[in-house]
Amino acid sequence: MDLNFTPDEQAFRAEIRAWVAANLPQEISHKVHNALRLTKADLQGWARILGKKGWHGFAWPKQFGGPGWNSTQRHLFEEECALAGAPRIVPFGPVMVAPVIMAFGTPEQQQRFLPGIMSGEVWWSQGYSEPGSGSDLASVKTRAVRQGDKYIVNGQKTWTTLGQYGDWIFCLVRTSTEGKPQTGISFLLIDMKSPGVTVRPIVLLDGEPEVNEVFFDNVEVPADQLIGEENKGWSYAKYLLAHERTGIADVNRSKRELERLKRIAKAEGVYDDPRLRDQIALLEVDIVALEMMVLRVLAAEKSGKQPLEIAGLLKIRGSEIQQRYAELMMLAAGSFAIPFIHDAMEAGWQGDHVGAAYCAPLAGSYFNMRKTTIYGGSNEVQRNIIAQSLLGV
Numbered sequence: 317m318d319l320n321f322t323p324d325e326q327a328f329r330a331e332i333r334a335w336v337a338a339n340l341p342q343e344i345s346h347k348v349h350n351a352l353r354l355t356k357a358d359l360q361g362w363a364r365i366l367g368k369k370g371w372h373g374f375a376w377p378k379q380f381g382g383p384g385w386n387s388t389q390r391h392l393f394e395e396e397c398a399l400a401g402a403p404r405i406v407p408f409g410p411v412m413v414a415p416v417i418m419a420f421g422t423p424e425q426q427q428r429f430l431p432g433i434m435s436g437e438v439w440w441s442q443g444y445s446e447p448g449s450g451s452d453l454a455s456v457k458t459r460a461v462r463q464g465d466k467y468i469v470n471g472q473k474t475w476t477t478l479g480q481y482g483d484w485i486f487c488l489v490r491t492s493t494e495g496k497p498q499t500g501i502s503f504l505l506i507d508m509k510s511p512g513v514t515v516r517p518i519v520l521l522d523g524e525p526e527v528n529e530v531f532f533d534n535v536e537v538p539a540d541q542l543i544g545e546e547n548k549g550w551s552y553a554k555y556l557l558a559h560e561r562t563g564i565a566d567v568n569r570s571k572r573e574l575e576r577l578k579r580i581a582k583a584e585g586v587y588d589d590p591r592l593r594d595q596i597a598l599l600e601v602d603i604v605a606l607e608m609m610v611l612r613v614l615a616a617e618k619s620g621k622q623p624l625e626i627a628g629l630l631k632i633r634g635s636e637i638q639q640r641y642a643e644l645m646m647l648a649a650g651s652f653a654i655p656f657i658h659d660a661m662e663a664g665w666q667g668d669h670v671g672a673a674y675c676a677p678l679a680g681s682y683f684n685m686r687k688t689t690i691y692g693g694s695n696e697v698q699r700n701i702i703a704q705s706l707l708g709v
């Protein structure tokens with residue numbers, strides 16, 4: 317198995333690097349490199365820049381207006397963006413719902429929804445989880461009842477990431493209570509401006525309203541916003557989740573954050589402390605190992621072999637690594653990192669703080685990273701899936 321990049325792939329990387337350097341606004345990359353708060357304008361601004369180039373849907377085939385890159389090119393694109401300090405592409409539109417619309421939507425739905433996702437103009441949210449239906453997703457209760465040419469939706473979603481900005485939300489809704497829970501679920505696209513939709517923020521440990529509750533009270537949804545067949549939504553939902561877990565590994569971001577960790581340790585004069593160095597070295601080894609896993613997936617795809625079914629493994633390792641670098645940054649900065657100052661995550665913040673400016677936002681990032689082993693399917697549940705599917709336990 318050849319894990320090296322070919323000369324053509326290296327030339328492709330150079331092209332992406334030059335384009336990102338010329339087009340990524342410096343004030344955005346500054347925030348990313350320092351783990352400062354990104355606004356909707358930052359996230360959508362970058363999405364629009366990518367959209368103009370036809371790269372917001374960087375994994376899309378040409379047929380739907382994407383660049384038609386292969387998996388290695390997509391990986392190189394993501395790596396170059398991450399290392400340059402670009403924000404992560406908000407995945408709900410281009411990475412999650414778009415492939416479902418391409419695979420299972422009608423031509424009319426494709427024409428209606430895909431251009432707004434590619435351009436970055438329309439913000440999508442993910443409405444899967446509900447109170448009591450997270451790991452046990454098939455138990456979703458939000459009800460959609462067909463009345464003529466529309467559905468009437470009642471119920472509640474929760475943990476909806478950045479739903480406060482959402483224009484549209486893709487939802488798993490219950491359309492039948494007959495048979496197994498999985499067989500009565502449908503996949504519905506809902507305009508969040510519809511009467512009866514209420515979004516209520518949930519403030520996380522870092523003080524940010526990053527997630528929301530979304531309530532549906534007799535919301536009327538035109539039936540032509542159903543994807544595929546009624547009661548077949550579970551198979552579309554699973555198709556989507558495989559995309560989510562591979563992305564969550566986000567090895568490229570970890571490579572960038574490892575460098576930030578080293579910068580902090582050097583600036584604090586503890587880079588040569590043998591115990592901290594050990595921890596940093598172990599982290600680096602694990603990041604390289606994760607990268608090798610990702611490259612193995614790419615090499616398998618390139619050689620036409622069956623793609624390796626290791627999305628769950630990538631999710632577990634990637635999310636643990638993200639928590640470890642946040643912890644090690646705290647350790648490197650020592651007592652200077654301990655006070656949690658919510659405002660310190662704002663670019664340009666100049667409040668009172670003992671220690672270097674880069675220490676002040678560290679506690680916020682540390683708290684924020686607690687989420688990574690829960691979202692996208694908790695790591696415990698991923699372990700169960702791996703045990704069954706890979707180890708045959």
Ligand SMILES: Cc1cc2nc3c(=O)[nH]c(=O)nc-3n(C[C@H](O)[C@H](O)[C@H](O)COP(=O)(O)OP(=O)(O)OC[C@H]3O[C@@H](n4cnc5c(N)ncnc54)[C@H](O)[C@@H]3O)c2cc1C
Nearest residue numbers: 442443444445450451475476477687690691692693694696
């Ligand atoms: C920051 C954040 C953002 C999110 N964004 C979104 C979003 O945009 N859209 C969306 O739909 N959802 C979102 N989620 C929801 C996420 O997918 C769920 O939180 C996750 O699937 C876990 O479900 P739960 O919270 O209901 O926990 P539960 O399922 O109640 O689990 C509670 C605990 O029990 C463990 N557990 C449960 N079942 C088992 C089992 N069978 N074996 C072993 N352990 C088990 C879990 O690992 C966990 O530790 C988000 C979550 C977070 C934290």
